Amino acid sequence: MMKVVALLVAFLATASAFAPMTPTNAPTKSSTAVYSLFDSITGMDLFAPKKDQNKYGARTGKNLKIGTIGSGSYVPDGLTQAQYNKIRAEAASKKEANYQRNVAKAGKFEDFTEFYKQRGTSEGGSWLKAAGRGHKYVKTKYDWSGEKKDTATFW
Secondary structure, X not given: OHHHHHHHHHHHHHHHHOOOOXXXXXXXXXXXXXXXXXXXXXXXXXXXOOOOOOOOOHHHXXXXXXXXXXXXXXXXXOXXXXXXXXXXXXXXHHHHHHHHHHHHHXXXXXXXXXXXXXXXXXXXXXXXXXXXXXXXXXXXXXXXXXXXXXXXXXX
């Protein structure tokens, strides 16, 4: 018993020897007053000057245009400057139309609950006997059947 008490006292003395000393008359610093580096980084607003610059569709608010072709600019052989400008303008309008088509689709998602209702799934499992088991069939660009065709096609 005496050895256990001596060991306990020695343990407490060792633990208190390595504990940091705090002066009793020193003012304590509040933990809320410390503004750490992490707090300053997480508090930054990187898009503050232009809040919507990274949203889908923000391209329309920017001043984007195709460069003009001058007398020393590249024009492909066989085309005049006017013909090449027309081709470039058509490509730019096609690109812009595709972008606007995708902007119109932004933020529209299919609701799974509605998808399951339209599919006709039920707890009874009768939908398992239906054609495709409730899956949507879509066309693919390529023929994945693996069959060889005798006629040559572009695809």
